[in-house]
Amino acid sequence: MKSSPFHAVPITVRALLEQYANGSLTPSRAIADVLERLDAVDRAEVWTLRICAADLLARAREMDVLLGTHGRAIIERMPLFGVPFAVKDNIDVAGLPWSRGCSRHHCVRRVACLY
Structure with a gap:
């Protein structure tokens, strides 16, 4: 598995949002990394339902546009902006x-x- 900026930071909401705000990470890159990590574990029994990767990545790309347009303001308005969750x-x-x-x-x- 390739190294990515998401793996290099502590997995906290604050760290993730700060990387979005300073431009060192985008929601689409973060989601791609999360999908890589989930696929590497390959534990389908822990999921009742997983949203398909294409849909997740499409939504993350929409968030990239919002981040590019609004910058830090979008994070202040949406405190869980781009945060992966189950x-x-x-x-x-x-x-x-x-x-x-x-x-x-x-x-x-x-x-x-x-x-």
Whole structure:
């Protein structure tokens, strides 16, 4: 696996956002690195659902444009901008299947609701 700037920094939200802000890393490079790391581990059993790599990279490229246009201001407005994360399938996320904590109750909402 090739060396990348994402592997060289502590994996903290603050460090990641600072690299975005100072231009040493882009969301698309960070996501590509995360995908490389996930593929290297090759543990499909830990995922109920993974968003396909092409969709993740397309969204990350959109974020690259936002970062290029707005700079540090986009990070201040969106504090988790470009931060990779996982969501358990019992959490309601718009457009993703969720189980409500029970595998027989899978459904997909167009809009997520917070209760």
